[in-house]
Amino acid sequence: MSDIKEHFLFGEDHLTTGKVIKIVNGDILGIISEIARKKIRRNRQVVDNIVKKGAPVYGINTGFGPLCTTKISKEETKILQKNILQSHSVGVGDPIDTRIAKIMMILKVQSLSQGHSGIAEKTLDRILWHIDNNAIPIVPCQGSVGASGDLAPLSHLFLPLIGLGKVTFQNKVISTSELYTITGLQALELEPKEGLALINGTQFIAAHAVEVIVKLHNCLSQADIIGAMMIEGLQGSVKPFYKELHHLRPFKGNIHVAARIKAILKGSEIMRAHTNCDRVQDPYSLRCIPQVHGASRNAWLHLKELLEIELNAVTDNPIIIDEELTISGGNFHGQPLAMALDYVCLAASELGNISDRRIYLALEGNAPGVPKLLMKDTGINSGYMILQYTTAALASENKGLCFPSSADSIPTSLGQEDHVSMGSIGGRKALRVIENLEKILAIELLTAAQAFEYRKPLKSGIILDEIYKEVRKSVTFANEDRVFADDIQKGIDIIKNKTIVTIASKISSKEKLSLETQFSSEFDIY
Structure with a gap:
């Protein structure tokens, strides 16, 4: 010390x-x-x-x-x-x-x-x-x-x-x-x-909220990067990420996400290769990333702002002001954080929801050059089919966990404490949803990397190229079926260790590729 x-x-x-x-x-x-x-x-x-x-x-x-x-x-x-x-x-x-x-x-x-x-x-x-x-x-x-x-x-x-x-x-x-x-x-x-x-x-609730803020911040940052890799793999358009669009509906989260993804895609040969293609628009799971990821960021920001008040508050009872004034009040009531934790629980679930949809989209085989189930020799091989079963199960489990804990109240203390927040349950539940989200994002990362491979010999921008190389150090390209659970665990480790976020941050700093926006300080935990 x-x-x-x-x-x-x-x-x-x-x-x-x-x-x-x-x-x-x-x-x-x-x-x-x-x-x-x-x-x-x-x-x-x-x-x-x-x-x-x-x-x-x-x-x-x-x-x-x-x-x-x-x-x-x-x-x-x-x-x-x-x-x-x-x-x-x-x-x-x-x-x-x-x-x-x-x-x-x-x-x-x-x-x-x-x-x-x-x-x-x-x-x-x-x-x-x-x-x-x-x-x-x-x-x-x-x-x-x-x-x-x-x-x-x-x-x-x-x-x-x-x-x-x-x-x-x-x-x-x-x-x-x-x-x-x-x-x-x-x-x-x-x-x-x-x-x-x-x-x-409220320290039990608030401590869980701290972990929610930290873990969901990591997921939000990685979801943008993985989403960008999936856009490259499936030849999505960059236009939905133009600032001209998002300043017409200027939610902080939406603008922030769109700017980040556009910066990640900058300089990509893959994007330039289909500039004049005849596809009019992409499915929602690609072109609405700023709106969906952005809404989850806005929910995260709301909890962060409330939590910072709580971290510096006096929440016991009674409160001793001075010898003449002692107040038996309700600063211990967890409702301010309880409702926000339920909101963020939903925000985390929705990140997993749209991630699962992108995984499914990648398996359909509708993107030029990308085979159905992300593997050329299917029939004898199932390819990436069953990985999406896992994300479907996780996304469904998360939906079941989204019932707001704060909607419930059971009187205690013989009716003296006749309305309670259940915020402790909401905090624990939000962390469970985020843990499931980490697994979904890990599977999307593997799926996006598999789709990305079919774009060779074209190169992406430097950020995604380096991230792809890092992923391949742990998980090789799949030409045939294998025990994908091993790959998934490696992907989960990458997500939990913030590997791709760290790479993106280092490269953007070195190459002066700005992933920062006018709202970056607000969306940072420090």
């Missing part, structure tokens, strides 16, 4: 998705500034004064949820904080990815460091220790309804603070007691209000 030069000041600096990822990866060290510490200490003193005065304030000296009218004595307020973490640790299902759990901790530190939650410095410092030392708590994936905070997952996340639960540490899952033996740490005694501050908030 000492080698890290860049610092992020929790409670003072503005957090973005890109900065979250850099903290997760260890590229930035997150610390609590002295300015933030003063706010934290001052707010902690306010809570202590409330306890001394004895007037009932929700969650400080009262019970929780429907027990909000039950007064808790001064002597019992600390026991209450430990009990709330234990009683609310009711999560079930597989553990979430340790990366998402680490993001949750980072987001919680940013929220608590604003100085409105009554948290103690020692508690925040312990959470930072967990982040910096990659001692990441085990958090079950199910159990949150996305309002009154992500109660169950956040409770599991912070059980290690009081000596309970399990963590992933040094690539092993161990009990917190084992962690204490190894490190010499001891359990914390939580002060009044701290337990509620830890488990109330």
Whole structure:
């Protein structure tokens, strides 16, 4: 950690998705500034004064949820904080990815460091220790309804603070007691209000949204490139990507996608070879790429803008403004992100939908020089026929996952919490759709490369030519049937590793081929 030069000041600096990822990866060290510490200490003193005065304030000296009218004595307020973490640790299902759990901790530190939650410095410092030392708590994936905070997952996340639960540490899952033996740490005694501050908030939803933004950004970037390769392979027209068309309907995403694809196709011999052909227009899956990919980018941008607000928000309850004003409000309610996550889930599904249609189009054999099923000797060989079955299955599965989680609400807490967001389910579901999308795009990449081969000896622009060469390092041209599952897995690795995006970026920078647009900064996660 000492080698890290860049610092992020929790409670003072503005957090973005890109900065979250850099903290997760260890590229930035997150610390609590002295300015933030003063706010934290001052707010902690306010809570202590409330306890001394004895007037009932929700969650400080009262019970929780429907027990909000039950007064808790001064002597019992600390026991209450430990009990709330234990009683609310009711999560079930597989553990979430340790990366998402680490993001949750980072987001919680940013929220608590604003100085409105009554948290103690020692508690925040312990959470930072967990982040910096990659001692990441085990958090079950199910159990949150996305309002009154992500109660169950956040409770599991912070059980290690009081000596309970399990963590992933040094690539092993161990009990917190084992962690204490190894490190010499001891359990914390939580002060009044701290337990509620830890488990109330939207960090489970927001952490999933961070991953959605990162993973879908990768898919959006690759979908444009793969779509361009398919246009070349099937001899599609470049005219649908002219700026003159898109400035007549100036959606940001549409303009951005059209400009990128036109730049990728620049200098292509393949495109020039059919300039004067008699084809009037292409099927929608080719010529409407800017409109469909662009709409998905617009949905992504909407979530990104909302998420950035959430990353810097105070989302627990009650909120301590000062000694005279404590507000029991609803900043913990996940609806703002829940609805946007459902929107982005649909956006990711639609990217897979149109990708599957391009794959099917490539198999039809209607493009000049491209054989049916993308293989010349068919009959004895099925060619690429069955790969599209897989994309059809994945696209259909995604459609089934697109029912909006936020459309549902089941009252909890004996009716005290009578409307909830289900945003936790929406976040998990969106990631499932994106994982399926990565597989669909991998298959389209293989299909586009196969079609692209039939354009030889003509060359494309330098970007697609280099990407094609890179793909062929892993997946060779198919003259006959083979176990295509192996090819697909290699394609998935290419997608997940951002291989073709990296190549496109390096070449465009070196050759001064601008893939940037007037909206590029908005469509970047950093």
